[in-house]
Amino acid sequence: MIPLQLPAHTDRTLVLASLAKDTELTCQILEAANIHCEPLSDLNTLDNAIEQGVSALIIGSEMLTTDILESLKTSLSKQQPWSDLAVIVLTGSGKYQISPSALRQVYEALHYVTILTRPILVSHFVSTVRGAVTGRRRLYDVRALMARHTQELIGRKSVEASLRQTLQELAKSKNEAEAANRAKTSFLANLSHELRTPLCAMLGFAELLKDPTLSHEDRISYVNIIFRNGHQLVTLIDDILDLSKIEAGHLQIEHLLVSLPILLSDISSSLTIKAREKGIQLSFESVGKIPESIISDPTRLRQILLNIIGNAIKFTDHGSVTVKVAHTIEPEPLGGRLTCTVEDTGCGIIAAAADKLFIPFSQADVSTTRKFGGTGLGLALSRRLARSLGGDVTLAATEQNKGSTFFVTVAAPIPKDITPLACEHPNAPTGTVPAVPALKPLTGVRVLLAEDAPDSQLLIERFLRIEGAEVDLAEDGAEAVKKATANHYDVILMDIQMPILDGYGATAALRGQGYLGPIIALTAHAMPGECEKSIRAGCDHHLIKPVDRKLLIQTVSRYSGQNIRGAPSKMPSTAVGATTLTGDLRATDQRQ
Numbered sequence: 001m002i003p004l005q006l007p008a009h010t011d012r013t014l015v016l017a018s019l020a021k022d023t024e025l026t027c028q029i030l031e032a033a034n035i036h037c038e039p040l041s042d043l044n045t046l047d048n049a050i051e052q053g054v055s056a057l058i059i060g061s062e063m064l065t066t067d068i069l070e071s072l073k074t075s076l077s078k079q080q081p082w083s084d085l086a087v088i089v090l091t092g093s094g095k096y097q098i099s100p101s102a103l104r105q106v107y108e109a110l111h112y113v114t115i116l117t118r119p120i121l122v123s124h125f126v127s128t129v130r131g132a133v134t135g136r137r138r139l140y141d142v143r144a145l146m147a148r149h150t151q152e153l154i155g156r157k158s159v160e161a162s163l164r165q166t167l168q169e170l171a172k173s174k175n176e177a178e179a180a181n182r183a184k185t186s187f188l189a190n191l192s193h194e195l196r197t198p199l200c201a202m203l204g205f206a207e208l209l210k211d212p213t214l215s216h217e218d219r220i221s222y223v224n225i226i227f228r229n230g231h232q233l234v235t236l237i238d239d240i241l242d243l244s245k246i247e248a249g250h251l252q253i254e255h256l257l258v259s260l261p262i263l264l265s266d267i268s269s270s271l272t273i274k275a276r277e278k279g280i281q282l283s284f285e286s287v288g289k290i291p292e293s294i295i296s297d298p299t300r301l302r303q304i305l306l307n308i309i310g311n312a313i314k315f316t317d318h319g320s321v322t323v324k325v326a327h328t329i330e331p332e333p334l335g336g337r338l339t340c341t342v343e344d345t346g347c348g349i350i351a352a353a354a355d356k357l358f359i360p361f362s363q364a365d366v367s368t369t370r371k372f373g374g375t376g377l378g379l380a381l382s383r384r385l386a387r388s389l390g391g392d393v394t395l396a397a398t399e400q401n402k403g404s405t406f407f408v409t410v411a412a413p414i415p416k417d418i419t420p421l422a423c424e425h426p427n428a429p430t431g432t433v434p435a436v437p438a439l440k441p442l443t444g445v446r447v448l449l450a451e452d453a454p455d456s457q458l459l460i461e462r463f464l465r466i467e468g469a470e471v472d473l474a475e476d477g478a479e480a481v482k483k484a485t486a487n488h489y490d491v492i493l494m495d496i497q498m499p500i501l502d503g504y505g506a507t508a509a510l511r512g513q514g515y516l517g518p519i520i521a522l523t524a525h526a527m528p529g530e531c532e533k534s535i536r537a538g539c540d541h542h543l544i545k546p547v548d549r550k551l552l553i554q555t556v557s558r559y560s561g562q563n564i565r566g567a568p569s570k571m572p573s574t575a576v577g578a579t580t581l582t583g584d585l586r587a588t589d590q591r592q
Helices: 020-032 041-051 067-076 102-108 121-155 155-209 216-248 260-278 300-314 351-356 366-372 378-386 455-465 477-486 503-512 529-539 549-559
Strands: 011-015 037-039 056-060 086-091 110-117 256-259 279-287 293-298 320-330 336-344 390-398 403-411 445-450 472-474 493-495 519-523 539-546
Touching: 011 020, 011 041, 011 378, 020 037, 020 121, 056 121, 056 256, 056 293, 056 390, 067 216, 086 121, 102 110, 102 293, 110 121, 155 216, 155 320, 216 279, 216 539, 256 260, 256 300, 260 300, 293 300, 293 336, 293 472, 300 320, 300 336, 320 529, 336 378, 351 390, 378 390, 445 455, 445 477, 455 549, 472 477, 493 503, 493 549, 503 519, 503 529, 519 529, 519 549, 529 539, 539 549
Parallel strands: 011 037, 011 056, 056 086, 086 110, 279 320, 445 472, 445 493, 493 519, 519 539
Antiparallel strands: 256 293, 320 336, 336 403, 390 403
16 A cells, blocks of 8 residues: 655744844744744745745734735645644734734635734743644644554445544534634633623722812712622622532532521512612512421522522513522422522523523623623523532523523422521510610720731721721731730631741641630632631631621621620621521631
C-alpha cells in the first residue's frame, strides 16, 4: 500500500508589518519565547509558505487593504478544508483602531482570525501566538492520526461501515463541541452584562453622591439605588456558586423543622411589592389541609419558591400570579410531599423553546434576555435544588400570550413527637411600668475587629459603633492574637485573608493558648467548604462578605450574651422560621 501523504506543516510563525522595524521587533519577542518566527516580505510568497508549512500569520491592520484581503482570501482557500491558518491582526487604539466596516471585511475574508489591540502586554501577545501555533499543530496531529487509521482500513471493505460510523461520530462530536462553545460564549457575554449592569449603577450613583449640592431627596434615592443593585449583584453571584456546588456534588442539604405558614408568609411579603409595582395580583391558596410544620431545608425551599414565583411575576405584564399549595401524605421514606402550583397570565413559552428552560445559562431565546434580563440560571438552579430535596420543578402547561403553569414538588414529611416551640415573645406584664431609656443592642459589648482592608474596616466598625459597641482594631492576625491575649473582648470578628498571619492561623494560635471567647470568621470567600475550614480552625461562626448589617448585629449580640428583641442568647443554627432537630450546632446563617 502507498502511504497517505499529509500537507507540509511546521511551527513557523510569519510576521508582516508596514515597517521592517516592527517586523524585526515582533520576531525578537517571539524568538525569545521559543516560538519560531520569520519575517514575510510580501503576500506574494504566502502561497509558497503555506505549501512549505506554517502555523500562524501576524499582520498589522494597516496592511489590510481590500486588495491584500482578497489576496489573503485566495491564498487561504488553497488550504486543506479541515485546516485553517491562524491569522492574528494587530490593530491600534483610538484613531488608529480598525474601522467597523474594515473589521467586517476581515472576518468575512479570513477563517480563523484573532484581533489584538495595541498596546498589548507581551505575555498576552506571546500566549495568544503560542495558543494559535499549538492549535494548528493539534489539527495536524489529529489529521495524522486519522490518516494512519484510514491507511489501516484501506483495502478492507468489511470495515467500511465502521469507518463511516467513526466519521459520523467525529462530525457529531465536532458539532456538539461547537454548540457547547457557542453556549459558553453566549453565557459569558450575558453574564458580563448582568454583572456590569448593577456595577455600572453602583459606581455611577456613588460618583453622583460626591456632589455637595445634591438635595437630600436625591441623595437618599441614589443610596437606595446603590443598595438595591448591590443586592442584585450578590444574588447573581450566589446563584452561580450554588449551581457550581451542585454540579461538584458539594451542596449540603439540611433537614430542619420548618414552619410552613411562616415560610409562605415570608415569601409572599418579599414578592408582593414587586407584583404591585407591575400592577398584577399575587395570591396564595391552600388546597386541602396544610400542616403547621414540615421537615425540609428552609433556605433551599425558600430559594426555589422565590425563583419560580419571581419568574412568573417577571414574565407577567398584566393579570395575576396564583400560587396553590398542597400537601399529601406518602409512604416512607418520603413520608409527605409538598406541591406548589404556580400559575401566571404572562407571555407564555414557545413550545419549541420549552426544552431549553432547565439548561443552565440559557433562556427561551435571545430576545428574552434583552427584554427581561437575567442569566437563565433561575430555573436550572431551582430544578437541581428541588431534586436535591427529593422533588422536581416541571413546566406543566404553557401557551403564548396566555401564561404558564409550573409544578414545584419537594419531600416534606410531617415531624412526629415534636413539642411546639415556646413563644419567644411572652405576654407583657399588666400594670404600669416606669419608662426607661432604650439602650442600643450592643451597648457595653467589646469587639475586636481583625480586618486588613481599610474600607471594610471602616464599614464594619461603623455598623458596630452605631449599635453601641466598643470596637478595637487589628490590621493582621498577629496583632489580633496579641490584643486578644492582653485585653478582654466579648467577641472577636476574624477576617480570614490577612497579612503576616491569616485568620485561620490567628484563631488556631488563640485556641492553642486556651482562649475560650467567641470568634466569628468574616470572609469574602464563599466557595464550598469555607465554613467547615473556619470551624475546624476553631471559629464558632462564619459570616460571608458583603455582610448583612442586621445579621452582623444579631450574630455579635447573641455570641456576646446580649438579647435583641427577645432573641435567644445563643446563635441558632437556622434562619428565622425554622428550628433544628439536632440541637445547638455551629453553623452559618449565610449561604456558602
